[in-house]
Amino acid sequence: MESPIFSKYSWLDFLFSVVGVCTYLFDLGSDIWVATEFYSRGDFFWFGVLIGLMVLSSVVIQMFSWFWFKYDRELEGFDSQSAENILFGLCVKLSFTLHVLQLGFFCRHISAIWHGFRVWWRREQGSEYAVYLTHDLSMLRLIETFCESAPQLTLMTHIMLHTNRARTVQCVSVVASTTSIAWMVVDYHRSLRSFLPDKAKQGWCSALVYFLWNLLLIAPRVGAVALFSTVLPSYIAAHFLLIWPVLVFWVWRQQTDFMDSTGGEWLYRATVGLIWYFSWFNVAEGRTRGRSIIYHAFMAIDGGILLVTWWFYRDPVLTQCYAPILLYTLPLAYLTGLFLKTLYYCCFHPTLWRPAVEVELELTDGQEGLFRSAAPRSDTPEFRNKRMARQATYFYSGREAH
Structure with a gap:
């Protein structure tokens, strides 16, 4: 009897893993290409900013990967299932070295692809563990996107607006970052929906609406920040450092429990604060509709201030061809995104089908609950990604989860 909290590993899961690593490599290659272009042209400031973003993002990702590696090795039954995993089958010191060399995230990709291939193509056992790996990768890609792709998209947009021209390498970087975010x-x-097997299949219409409202909310935010940075470049860092601690404090007030250690939890809270600088991300149970409304209202006001500041400080001659269009398009896009988000939650958003008490029991059993169901059904442990399971409960806990 299948575990009710998972959908089985399928060819689509394998495809998503392959496309995910290809997107990661394409994004990394484009970043190196852009950095090389900056260096060769003598733009050492932009070169340094881009390298700084790449290093910061990589370090954050490796830290999350290493924390999860340590947490998972302490769980019952994990070593026997991960013995052939490229990353987890190694000794602790060697795995630590890979993370220090910034290769842990890439090894997770390869491990997920290899294990998924064995499960799907060779029809071997281990479907739950393959799904477990893809869930972690999904969360890591989310973090990587908002730690690197979103800031780089803002940087490339700023450079094109500041210089009033777009080079091929910059366009490639924008396409790569946009593709990564999308x-x-x-x-x-899709990873979160796999925790709702009876609703796991998402229609194309629902997926399109979900994609569009995220894109239409993120793009105006990136555009407003990039425009503001073209007129007051020395103030953009101050703007981020003023808002980010407030967002981190708000995360702390919601008493998150995503990680299994205090240090890891503060890393998570700091990262969520960075994600919130660009996009809403639900991290706690409760009446989240009010929190979502407060967040979007705050971001709308902040984005409006950035946009109005740019309008009054811009160069009227250099920006006359696109300034009026952006002044009306960005707020309209944000409002359209809010409308589509409301439409999605009214018509397409599923809710948890299991009773709240039962879900809570399964997710708070401690470490053993990550792997085994309450009612044993076979001799093979069934993996439950506690981290992503929590995220699913927050995301799908009733109609108020916005």
């Missing part, structure tokens, strides 16, 4: 949105949502 793929993350679909992949992460």
Whole structure:
């Protein structure tokens, strides 16, 4: 009897893993290409900013991967299932070295593809573990997207607006970052829906609406920040450092429990604060509709201030061809995104089908609950990704989960 909290690993899961690593490599390759172009042209400031974003994002991702690696090794039955995993089958010191060399995230990709291939193509056992790996990768790609792709998209947009021209390499970087963000949105949502097997199949219309409202809310935010940075570049860092601690404090007030250690939890809260700088991300149970309304109202006001500041400080001659269009298009896009988000939650958003008490019991059993169901059905442990299971309960806990 299948575990009610998982859908089985399928060819689509394998495809998403392959596309995910290809997107990651394409994004990394485009970043290196852009950095090389900056260096060769003598734009050392932009070169340094881009390298800084790449290093910061990589370090954050490796830290999450390493924390999860340590947490998972302490769980019952994990070693026997992960013995052939490229990353987890290694000794602790070697795995730590891979993370220090910034290769842990890539090894997770390869491990997920290899294990998924064995499960799907060779019809071997281990479907739950393969799904477990893809869930972690989905969350890591989400973090990587907003730690690197979103800031880089803002940077490339700023450079094109500041110089009033677009080079091929910059366009490639914008396309790569946009593709990474779009793929993350679909992949992460699909990963969460796998915790609702009776609603796991998402129609194309629902997926399209979900993709569009995220894109239409993120793009105006990136555009407003990029425009503001073209007229007051020295103030954009101050703007981020003023808002980010407030967002982190708000995350802390919601008493998140995503990680299994205090240090890991504060890393998670700091990362969520960065994600919130660009997009809403639900992290706690409760009446989240009010929190979502407060967040979007705050971001709308902040984005409006950034846009109005840019309008009054801009160069009227250099920006006359696109300034009026952006002044009306960005707010309209944001309002359209809010409308589509409301439409999605009214018509397409599923809710948890299991009673709240039963879900809580299964998710708070401690470490053993990550792997085994309350009622044993076979000798093979069934893996439950506690981290992503919590995220699913927050995302699908009733109609108020916005």
